[in-house]
Every structure is written in structure tokens, then in C-alpha cells.
Amino acid sequence: MSKTVMTEKAPKPVGPYSQAIVSKGLVFCSGQIGIDPSTGKLVEGGIERETEQVLDNLRNVLDAAGSSMDKVLRCTIYVTEMSNFQKVNAIYGKRFQADPPARTTVGVIALPMKAMVEIDVIAEITP
DSSP, X not given: XXXXXXXXXXXXXXXXXXXEEEETTEEEEEEEOSEETTTTEEOSSHHHHHHHHHHHHHHHHHHHHTOXXXXXXXXXXXXXXXXXXXXXXXXXXXXXXXXXXXXXXXXXXXXXXXXXXXXXXXXXXOO
């Protein structure tokens, strides 16, 4: 049995998908881009600001699902410019300092709304 997760503290989906699905003690979060949920627009300020907003959005979805950033098991990062990898990595590293999750980083041609970074995660439910 699975449960759909929806919170106003993260952007509404821009297509036919859920913010997250909870199933068998795990949370499967859809990819987040740097959309400010209060405006529905991509944040300004470059890759660093987008990455921070992406991680804030994921934290809010995880909270709504009964999990947290420290329960993340796996991340996938998508970046449109691999030259931004170090900037994304520095911000990501601040959010996952102790026992960071498994991760893959993929260079892509484009992301929705001309975003520069997207991240999805899989996490455990907080007991």
C-alpha cells in the first residue's frame, strides 16, 4: 500500500506526478528544481541559490512524508553544466555532512523552466 505526499511548502507538480510516494517504509521524492513554492517561479541568483532552494523543497517534501534529510539513502543530481558541479557539490555537502547518502550526478542538456539543477531522493521514514 502506498501513500501520495503533497505539501504547500514545496512547488506544485508541473506535470502528472506526485511530489513523493511513501511505500514500504521508504519515501520516493520526485525531482525538485529551484522553484520558490510561494511564487511558483524559479529563484534568481545563480546555481548556488537554485541548489539551496532545491534542497529546501526536498526537505519540506520529506517532512510532509514523515522523513527528513538525515534519512536520505540515495540522491540523483542533474546539472545542465558540469562546470557548476563544484558549486552544487559545496552546497550539497553542507546539507549532508555526516554519513552522506549514495549519489549519482548526471549532466543533462536541459531541465524544466530552464533550471540549472534538479535533485531527487529516496529516504527512509523516520521511526
